[in-house]
Amino acid sequence: MSTACPSNPRKRDRESSPAEQWRNLARTVPATLMHIGTSSSVKAIRSTKNAKSAMKAAKRSGDLSPAGKPDASGSSWPPEAVELLQQARDDVSIGLKALRDTRDAIVVEFFDAWKVLNQNR
Numbered sequence: 001m002s003t004a005c006p007s008n009p010r011k012r013d014r015e016s017s018p019a020e021q022w023r024n025l026a027r028t029v030p031a032t033l034m035h036i037g038t039s040s041s042v043k044a045i046r047s048t049k050n051a052k053s054a055m056k057a058a059k060r061s062g063d064l065s066p067a068g069k070p071d072a073s074g075s076s077w078p079p080e081a082v083e084l085l086q087q088a089r090d091d092v093s094i095g096l097k098a099l100r101d102t103r104d105a106i107v108v109e110f111f112d113a114w115k116v117l118n119q120n121r
Contacts, residue, residue: 046095047091047092047094047095047098048091048092048095050087050088050091051087051088051091051095052088054084054085054087054088054091055085057081059081
């Protein structure tokens with residue numbers, strides 16, 4: 001496959017060998033996967049930390065309730081504790097979605113790389 005360099009007309013067309021294609025792919029795929037994985041993983045970790053903080057705050061506010069320990073149904077929980085628990089649930093959901101998105105993106109990148117590497121076979 002011949003590739004031209006439109007940015008520099010003095011450069012000759014150069015042939016791109018399968019080995020060169022592999023080297024180019026090997027340079028770009030890990031960086032792409034790292035970017036995808038890092039951005040989603042950071043979001044997932046942040047959501048998990050937020051959920052943990054909200055759960056601790058809900059537990060502390062439950063300890064301050066007039067009845068002592070709140071019951072399992074949450075009917076005697078202070079409204080702030082219920083709100084913190086809902087926030088924790090939402091943060092966990094966001095984290096799980098980010099992890100699923102990361103997994104899906106990595107699978108797509110893997111199969112794209114597989115196609116490129118096996119196109120000449």
